[in-house]
Structures are given as structure tokens and as C-alpha cells.
Amino acid sequence: MANTIKNRVEILQKLNIQQLNPMQEEALSVINNTTNTVLLSPTGTGKTLAFLLPLIDKLDPELKEIQALILVPSRELAIQIEQVIRSMGSGYKVNAVYGGRAMSKDKIELKHTPAILIGTPGRIADHFNNERFSTKFIKTLVLDEFDKSLETGFEEEMKYIINLLPSLNKRILTSATQGVSIPGFVRIDKAKTINYLKEVSYKLTTKIVVSPSKDKHKTLLQLLNQIGNNPGIIFCNLRESIKGVSTFLDKNNINHGCFHGDMEQKDRERSLLKFRNGTYDVIVATDLASRGIDIPEMKYIIHFELPYKNEEFIHRNGRTARVNSKGTAYILKWEKENLPDFIKNVGVQKLIKTNTRKASYWTTLFISGGRKDKISKGDIAGLFFKQGKISKDQLGVIELKQDCTFVSVPVAIAPKLVEELNNIRLKKKKVRISII
Numbered sequence: 001m002a003n004t005i006k007n008r009v010e011i012l013q014k015l016n017i018q019q020l021n022p023m024q025e026e027a028l029s030v031i032n033n034t035t036n037t038v039l040l041s042p043t044g045t046g047k048t049l050a051f052l053l054p055l056i057d058k059l060d061p062e063l064k065e066i067q068a069l070i071l072v073p074s075r076e077l078a079i080q081i082e083q084v085i086r087s088m089g090s091g092y093k094v095n096a097v098y099g100g101r102a103m104s105k106d107k108i109e110l111k112h113t114p115a116i117l118i119g120t121p122g123r124i125a126d127h128f129n130n131e132r133f134s135t136k137f138i139k140t141l142v143l144d145e146f147d148k149s150l151e152t153g154f155e156e157e158m159k160y161i162i163n164l165l166p167s168l169n170k171r172i173l174t175s176a177t178q179g180v181s182i183p184g185f186v187r188i189d190k191a192k193t194i195n196y197l198k199e200v201s202y203k204l205t206t207k208i209v210v211s212p213s214k215d216k217h218k219t220l221l222q223l224l225n226q227i228g229n230n231p232g233i234i235f236c237n238l239r240e241s242i243k244g245v246s247t248f249l250d251k252n253n254i255n256h257g258c259f260h261g262d263m264e265q266k267d268r269e270r271s272l273l274k275f276r277n278g279t280y281d282v283i284v285a286t287d288l289a290s291r292g293i294d295i296p297e298m299k300y301i302i303h304f305e306l307p308y309k310n311e312e313f314i315h316r317n318g319r320t321a322r323v324n325s326k327g328t329a330y331i332l333k334w335e336k337e338n339l340p341d342f343i344k345n346v347g348v349q350k351l352i353k354t355n356t357r358k359a360s361y362w363t364t365l366f367i368s369g370g371r372k373d374k375i376s377k378g379d380i381a382g383l384f385f386k387q388g389k390i391s392k393d394q395l396g397v398i399e400l401k402q403d404c405t406f407v408s409v410p411v412a413i414a415p416k417l418v419e420e421l422n423n424i425r426l427k428k429k430k431v432r433i434s435i436i
Helices: 002-014 022-033 047-057 075-088 103-109 121-129 146-151 155-162 217-227 239-251 265-276 310-317 377-386 411-421
Strands: 036-040 068-071 094-097 116-119 140-143 170-175 192-195 204-211 232-235 257-259 282-285 300-303 327-334 362-367 398-400 405-410 424-426 429-431 433-435
Touching (some): 002 047, 002 075, 022 047, 022 192, 036 047, 047 075, 047 140, 047 170, 068 121, 075 094, 075 116, 075 265, 094 103, 094 121, 103 121, 116 121, 121 155, 146 155, 146 170, 204 217, 217 239, 217 327, 239 282, 300 310, 362 411, 377 398, 377 405, 377 411, 377 424, 405 411, 411 433
Parallel strands (some): 036 170, 036 192, 068 116, 068 140, 094 116, 140 170, 204 327, 232 282, 232 300, 257 282, 300 327
Antiparallel strands (some): 362 405, 362 433
16 A cells, blocks of 8 residues: 555656645545446546546556556547556556557557557457457456547447456546436446536636627637737637638638548647647637547637537536636627527627737657657757757657657757758667658
């Protein structure tokens, strides 16, 4: 027990977390002492860490087999959880697998069996069906955002997977939505429910922004100029709307990314990556971005198009005012447009003619080497400090992938860094470096 507490303290230090919030404290206690747990808590309250800490407590460091399986509804959520586990530095191997990337990449990464496997139900079912690893040592199953997995049509794959897990002795289901019925095949009898959905976030401010025109693009621009360079998401209902907003923002020199289901997986990942590292401070997205992506520093979201349902409204708003931060949800409406019944008692935000936006400070460099080349973040930092001759405040976020790395650097010095560092040798590999 003393060892477990010591490990937990070390993990929180690595994550730069001073203490757990009340929901996480309760979840840690309940999950550790209960066979089946249903965790209901709003988006952004830290559910991922709440189930990962007790999950890691139960792993056997001597067993070189998959011991915990985490099923998720989206590729982005799989990647996010994998990154959190890596940041925890627990010493246990973790891998995320999902559709939209080559199966050969999965096979390479899974040559050494992970203790924790994360994935979308379709890709996990494929691996199980082809018997690429044993399922008999998997004792913990997490269905994260399980209601979204059911909505997305993964019921048959989930049923197939669960029927192949003979040794399960712990099930954890999480959701940010109340009242979802749990199918019988999950076999989650006598579950203990932890419900924090009624906890009201007083950190979230909601404001209506009225557009005099049915075409709301000019009002959107005025709002963005007033907000400045704070990071936020503009939500649209349709991919066609995203295209229109994106074209308009390009014409007005607002650097931004897009995020929707028609994009290639690589392009979606790069949009989020550039958002995280500050290359973009705005993402234009469908409801695909309303959950499953973790960007804690979000300052606002804008409903460019009003959501159809209250649940979508809640999940979108959950992207801001996360954990200990404050945030604002702006509802952009045409003056003759009626608000849906679930939006009530919201004040009006007046716009003033001002522009506090500045040009992007950061841009992103691509490096053609990653973890498989035995390259670490320290190696990357050393390269930029020594050969690139940059200062610490000129080195932004480093994201290390299996076969490549992305680094944010100031726009002003990026071309010179590429010229000086391209085709340089890093560890034993000659790497290409370019601006993306």
C-alpha cells in the first residue's frame, strides 16, 4: 500500500497536479474497492485520470501480457489517453490502435505486448479476431464515453470483444451524459455509480452574440477580434459550414485549423497538434470535437450554428471552463433566429469595434525521427539548443510520435532553423526537418 501511494505521488508530480479533485478522490476509492463502477461526470472534470490511477494500481509488473483494455469511440480519444498514460511515467507499456492508419503500424508497435491496450472497438475486434495476442490475462475493462460508442454503432464489436474476455474482474464505464441504458452484454451487475453530473460549473459564462445579418461571418470576425488570441473552438453543425467559415477566416488572415469526420486521420491529428502547440489558436469543428479531445487551456467556444439537442450543447460547452479554469460559451445568433428551449436566461454580449488579435507567434516543424529511432524529447531539445542555437523560451511544445516528431518554434526563426538543421544526424539517424 505504501508503494502504491508513493507511485501515485510520483505520477501526480510528473503530471504537475497538486491534488485530485473530489470526483477523482471518490473514483479512486470506489474503483479500487468495487468490481463494477459507472462514473458519470461532466466533460473536462478529469475522468481519464480518475480511472487510470486505480487501473495502474492493479497491474502486475512481472506479467508481460495485456492486463487492461480501454475501449473508446474515437481515434482522438484513444490518442489522448495514450498520451496521458505516457506522461504518467508508470513504467508500463501502453499502445493505442484505431482505424484510419495502416495495420502494419499496429503490428510493429505490438511486437512487444503492452500492459494497457487502448482502441476503437472495430480495430480491437480485428486484432482479437486474428488472435494477435492473448485475451485471457485482461482483468480490467474500461468503456470510456460508452454512450458515444453505442451511438456510433459499435454495439456488435463491443459485444464480440467482451465475450472474448474470460478473466474480467473489474469493469469501469464512464460518461458525461445521464440516463444511458447499459446493454446486458456488458454484464455490469450491481454497479456502484459515481454521479457528479449535477455539479454546476460556476466557472462557465454563457453569452449571446446577436448578428444583424443572417450571414453571421462578419459578426464572428468582430467577436474573434474582441476575444484576441485566446485558444477556442468554433462549432458548426455541418462540414459545408466549416468550409465556409474556414474560407472566410483565411480571407481575413486568421490562422486556424479544421476538424471534422471527412478529413483524413493524419490531417485531423495535425490540426489538434498545431492547436495544442499554439500554431493555431482557433479550430473550426463539428461536434466530433465536443468530446474525446483534451485541451485544458481552452478559453472559449463559439456556437456558430446552434446545436440540435441539449446534450450537444452541454458537450460543446464542456470544452471550456475545464477543471480549474474559467471559460465562456458564446451563442452566435441572427437577430430573427429563435433559440431552442434548452437555452434559457442567457445575457447578451455587446461587441465593440476593436482588434486585439496578433499574428501567430508559433509554427510547427516536422522531424522525420521518433521513438522507434530511440530519439527522446531531451535529444530534440539538445539539437535545437546546441546546433540550432536557440534559447529555452524559443523552444515550444515537443510531441514525440512513433516514427516522427513535431516541434513548435517561433515563426520568425523557423526558416533559418530548417536551413541549418535539415539532414542533420540525430542519434544514428539522418533526419529531415521541414515546416508544416
